[in-house]
Amino acid sequence: MSKDIYEKLAHHLDNLPGGFPPTESGVELRILHRLFSPEEAELAIHLTLIPEEPRVIARRARLGTDEAAARLEEMSRKGLIFRIQSGDGPPRYMAAQYVIGIWEYHVNDLDPELIRDMHEYLPTFLDMETWKKTPQLRTVPVGKSIDNTQEILTYENAEELVRAQRRFAVAPCICRREAEIMGNGCGKPVETCLVFGAASDYYVRNGIARKIDKQKALDILKEADKEGLVLQPSNAQKIVNICCCCGCCCQVLKSFKRYPQPATLVSTPFVTSLNPSTCEGCGVCVDRCQMEALLLEDEKPVLDVDRCIGCGLCVSTCPTGSLTLVRKPDSEQPEIPRNMTEALLKLSRVRGKLGPLSQTTMRIKSKLDRRLAAK
Numbered sequence: 001m002s003k004d005i006y007e008k009l010a011h012h013l014d015n016l017p018g019g020f021p022p023t024e025s026g027v028e029l030r031i032l033h034r035l036f037s038p039e040e041a042e043l044a045i046h047l048t049l050i051p052e053e054p055r056v057i058a059r060r061a062r063l064g065t066d067e068a069a070a071r072l073e074e075m076s077r078k079g080l081i082f083r084i085q086s087g088d089g090p091p092r093y094m095a096a097q098y099v100i101g102i103w104e105y106h107v108n109d110l111d112p113e114l115i116r117d118m119h120e121y122l123p124t125f126l127d128m129e130t131w132k133k134t135p136q137l138r139t140v141p142v143g144k145s146i147d148n149t150q151e152i153l154t155y156e157n158a159e160e161l162v163r164a165q166r167r168f169a170v171a172p173c174i175c176r177r178e179a180e181i182m183g184n185g186c187g188k189p190v191e192t193c194l195v196f197g198a199a200s201d202y203y204v205r206n207g208i209a210r211k212i213d214k215q216k217a218l219d220i221l222k223e224a225d226k227e228g229l230v231l232q233p234s235n236a237q238k239i240v241n242i243c244c245c246c247g248c249c250c251q252v253l254k255s256f257k258r259y260p261q262p263a264t265l266v267s268t269p270f271v272t273s274l275n276p277s278t279c280e281g282c283g284v285c286v287d288r289c290q291m292e293a294l295l296l297e298d299e300k301p302v303l304d305v306d307r308c309i310g311c312g313l314c315v316s317t318c319p320t321g322s323l324t325l326v327r328k329p330d331s332e333q334p335e336i337p338r339n340m341t342e343a344l345l346k347l348s349r350v351r352g353k354l355g356p357l358s359q360t361t362m363r364i365k366s367k368l369d370r371r372l373a374a375k
Contacts, residue, residue, distance in 0.1 A: 005350050006032045009041040016049065017344040018097035018136065021127070027120045032159055034114050037104065043068070044095070049344070051084045051092035077206060079105025084198050099233075100136060100241070101126065104193075108208050121215055126255050131249060131265055134343075135351045137232040137243060138267035140335065142225040145312025145325050145338040155237040155336060156269055158221050162194070162242070169200035169216045171209035175249040184249075188227050192220055192244035198239045220244065228288045231313040237266055237336050238345045248292030261306040262291050267334040270310035270325040274303040279322040285314035 013020035014101050020028060036044065046061040072093045076083035079102060085091040101116065142156050153161045162168075171193040179185045194217055195203050203209035209345060210365035212220075221242075224231060228252060229244040230341050247253045251318040263271070272293070281299035284371045293307035301322075327333075336341040 004134070005038055005041045005045075006036070008045050009036065012045040012095075013098050016095060017351070017353065018101065019125070019130075019353075020098045020353055021124055023121065023124050024299045025120070027117050028124075031114070031117050031121060035106070037082060039071070040078075040080055041072055043075065044081060047081055047093060047095040049094055051082075051094040052280060053090050053092055057093060057209040059195060061251060068332065076202075077207070083205070085201070090270055104171075104174050107172050107177055108252060110174075110178060110181055112181060115182060118178075119145045121201075122255070123250055125200045126251065128255060128259055128265055131255075134347045135235050135265070135267045136343075136347070138235045138336065139296060139309050139311050140231050140233060141270055141310060141312030141325055142316050143221065145315035147175050147324070150325065151327055153269075155239075156233045158233070158242060159218060161233060161239055162214065162221065164216070164238075165196040165217070167197055167200045168212045168214060169195045169203045169209035169210050170220060171195055171203050172242065173249070175251055176246065178340065179249040183363045184248055184348070186343055188229065188246050188249075189223065189244075192229065192243075193225060194220060194242040196240055224312060225313070225316055228290070228313055230290050230309070230313065234340060234343070235337065236340045238339045240340060245290075247292075253290055257291055262293075263306050263308055266309040266320060267336070268284055269327055269333055270311035270312070271305055271328055272303060272308045272310070273324050273326045274301060274311075275324075276300055280320055284319070286319050288313045347374060 005010065007194045009022055009032055010022065010028055014022070022028060029239070032041065043061055043063075046057055054069035054072050058065045059176055059364070061068060072081065073083070073091070076093060080096065082096045082101070083092050094106065140156055141160070143159050145156075146152055148159075150218045170191055172190045173193050176185065176188060179297065195209055200211070204211050221231065224309040229246055230250075232243040232245050233239040234241050234253070243250070245253050247257055256265055259265055279300055281296065281301070283296050285301055286294045286296055290311065290313065291307045291309055293304050294301050298300075310325065311331045312325050315325050337346055
C-alpha cells in the first residue's frame with residue numbers, strides 16, 4: 001500500500017507545472033519516502049493549486065474536518081504543502097510543487113542521504129530543453145552594471161523589483177547549504193535568498209527565513225554584487241523571490257555551465273560587450289564570471305557571448321569600463337509572463353500537462369492571487 005501511495009503522490013506532483021518526472025532507478029520515490037509518511041502522502045494528493053479551507057479538502061479526502069485541519073497544519077509546518085492566511089481569516093492550504101517549493105522548504109533539515117538522492121535526481125528533474133522553452137527563473141543584472149543611459153524595464157531592475165514589495169524575508173540558499181553539508185562549501189554568504197509577500201509569511205512562520213525590511217533586502221542585493229552572485233528572480237514581471245546564486249553551488253547555474261551554449265537557456269534581456277582596446281588585462285572579470293564566458297589569452301580577455309547570461313558581474317567591477325551590458329535585439333528579447341499564474345500556465349503547456357481541468361484551476365488561482373495581492 002505504501003509503495004502505491006508514493007507512486008500516486010509522484011504522479012500528482014508530476015502533474016503540477018514544475019513536474020516530478022519518473023526515473024528508472026526510482027530515486028524520486030526514495031525522496032518522497034524520506035519526506036512524507038504514508039498518511040501525509042495520501043492527504044497530499046487531494047490538494048490542488050487553489051488555496052482551500054480544511055473543510056473542503058476534508059470532504060475530498062473523506063476525513064473529519066478537525067482531523068484534516070490538524071494534519072494539514074502539521075504538513076505545512078513540515079514544508080510538504082503551502083499555507084496561506086489573509087488577516088484574521090481561516091488558513092487555507094494548497095499543493096506545493098517539488099521545485100521551487102518542497103525541496104527549498106527543507107533547507108533547515110537536510111542530511112547527506114537526502115542530498116545524495118537529490119543530486120542523483122537532478123539530471124532527470126532539470127530538463128534543459130524544457131527549461132529553454134520556459135525557465136522557472138530568469139537573470140537580471142546587478143545594479144551597478146547598468147549605466148544611466150541604458151534602457152531597462154522595471155521588471156528587469158532588481159532594486160525596482162524589491163521596492164515594489166511590501167513584505168520581505170531572507171532565507172538560506174539551499175544550494176550553498178547542501179554544499180556545506182557535503183564538505184564542498186564555497187565560503188560565500190548563505191543567507192541570501194529573498195522571499196516576498198505570502199511566500200515570505202510562509203517562510204517566516206516555518207522558521208526557514210527571518211523577516212527583514214526593504215532596506216535590508218536592498219543591502220542584500222549590493223552584497224550579492226560584492227560577492228559575485230547572480231541575481232535570479234522568479235520568471236514573471238511580478239515576482240515572489242530573488243535567488244542570489246553562485247556558479248559553484250547553484251544547481252541551476254551548474255546545469256547551465258555544463259551546456260555548450262548557456263546563453264540559449266537563460267531568460268535575460270542583456271549580453272556583455274567587450275572593448276579589448278581599453279582593457280588592461282587585470283583578470284577580475286574572469287574570476288567574476290559564473291559561466292566561464294571570459295578567458296584571458298595573452299593577458300587580454302576573450303568573450304564568448306554564447307556563454308554569457310547577462311548578469312553584469314563582470315561589468316560592475318571592470319576598472320577601465322571595457323565591459324558593458326547591451327540590450328539584445330528585439331528578436332532575442334525573452335517573453336516574461338505578467339505574473340506567476342501565467343508563468344505556471346506556460347510551464348504546464350510546454351510540459352503537456354495543461355488539460356481543461358488544469359486550465360480552470362489556474363484561472364481560479366489567478367483570481368485568488370489578485371485578491372491576495374490587493375490586501
